Amino acid sequence: MHKTQAWLADGRECTFYDRRPMQRDIPADRRSLPARPAAAELRFDVRSGRWVVIAGHRQGRSFRPGAAECPLCPSRGSAATEIPAADYEVVVFDNRFPALTMAGLDPPDLDAFADPFGPAATGSVPAPAYGRCEIVCFSPDHDASFADLKPDQARLILDVWRDRTEILHATPGIEQVFCFENRGPEIGVTQPHPHGQIYAFPFVTPRTAATIAQAAEYRRRTGRNLYDDALAADRAATDRVIVADESWTAFVPYAAQWPYEVHLYPNRRHRDLSSLDEVELDSLATIYLDLLQRFDRLFDTPAPYVAAWHQAPAGPAGRDFAMHLELFTNRRTSTTLKHLAGTEIGMAVFSNDVVPEQAAERLREVAV
């Protein structure tokens, strides 16, 4: 993997990633861009104990432009996009409308803002929304999808996620790095060009904190690791396993929340992507493509999906955590979606109409 660093006209970083060493001469980004927006706000909700990003500047962002105006395509001819080069393999750059940013900010002491006796309790002093939101362009081909990529391109993207995770974990004030892809308009994607996102959070997120608490309680009671024991149970439940090899196991979770949901774990526990070895990485590229291709074949048109890479927080809190992928679609049938409403949003209780063992059977059937 080879990196070439560039900067966009408004000062954002833009990093070109290539499979092999090469000399890239990146033309200067000559666009006249407005100044980067002021940082959004992090507001702490004292009743739930959660942070919310309030990002008023995002309300005006672009919505599903046509290919001619795609900001994620290479800059060719007269088109000046977010990527100031006529080609790329994979490129990572700072989101122009970021929920979280580091520009001009020092890491805030969030504990002071989360103190219910502190300024947040009165609603008068939000914290700056420190962190980072990056875009990862998976391919220069506007009409590609991740599932279409060659294994070596998928492997390059894995290496990019590893590199960004290491860099962001080492950044002051960053607690957790989240690589993910939202795919399809039904899930709210505004740019059809194949891309993912990386969020670097200045706090441990609620989902991750909750599972870490479960693992800590399990260790206290048993001296063992929750994820190891749970994965052993999942591997034994062969009616829920989709695909497995020496390094990885993909299965529908016992208590799946979504119509079609697959979790992919390395058989050997890792905190995050950075410690995977070459065998695990090559196998992961193959299995991940296989899973995405199955999601494309579940229905008569490719299913919308979220692919979320769960990684341990940077600090000691994540000692017991097991890195894994959670991949799901919100499509229930060819013509119906699973909507989140009263029970899911109001009470955080999911009801799933597709039985996990049947979802797994279907996902085994649609193998390429």
Added chain:
Amino acid sequence: MHKTQAWLADGRECTFYDRRPMQRDIPADRRSLPARPAAAELRFDVRSGRWVVIAGHRQGRSFRPGAAECPLCPSRGSAATEIPAADYEVVVFDNRFPALTMAGLDPPDLDAFADPFGPAATGSVPAPAYGRCEIVCFSPDHDASFADLKPDQARLILDVWRDRTEILHATPGIEQVFCFENRGPEIGVTQPHPHGQIYAFPFVTPRTAATIAQAAEYRRRTGRNLYDDALAADRAATDRVIVADESWTAFVPYAAQWPYEVHLYPNRRHRDLSSLDEVELDSLATIYLDLLQRFDRLFDTPAPYVAAWHQAPAGPAGRDFAMHLELFTNRRTSTTLKHLAGTEIGMAVFSNDVVPEQAAERLREVAV
């Protein structure tokens, strides 16, 4: 408030609620209905510590039927609907496709199923999905919406929610009663007839458990009640207050998760709807209608919404809890929705593009 009890052809309960005592002779439900489906499954996810309802029988339920086949209209002429009478004011009946049911079940010992050393850890033994899912028809008028109702009809519905809450709280094995309305196809509503739902859960839900934990920690540190202090701060933040009177305060929360989100609290703390007095109830009917009418006027067409009544659990855990309404729309602009995807679902971190103070200003502007 007056009640008349009836039963549907497959044995489900159906209760007619009227404002004044009256003699209702409910015709027998002569439909030939299939037997009620077997109970769904409650599956415990050991990694997150959450229950999920697996309800395979719901995949085949009816989807947005036309008015001629509406199951929530009164039975008139040859139409035999879920309500075996030619008219009603408000009617409550058991959902035909329930996520949770009591039919033929004893309350399960869920702690045994949630034990990571117990049967759930192996994925082999789900708990029966004990509980109750009720439909509340708000009006016999198929084309009405809650916002259109007269105050005395809204007041009747409040009394119905109070009555159901008391009955269900007193039912063995029920821990929490959740009254809510999902409105609009954009939020996933399958029946356009104006109606709400009531879920009686056999456990304290994750959302409620999380806020109770926050309140317990606050009491430990201060000896005071979190909700009282937080409400005082919200009432003082007049730029976020929408409407208030002697009994109630409606405001956009400081850390709102949704584009337009309103929380409505009684100024005097209550655990649930059942302890509200006559003055509070009459005022609530008026203010609730006012808020729903504002949501109808936010955009050029009525906004989809979720109206969620948060109530304390039945047991002592909810001692500090403050009953309140959370009302929000997932519409961001006239033509765009707020979708939940990677960050919200994967990490439980919301990013909101509409600044709460600006949302409040808009909600004050659209007063009737």
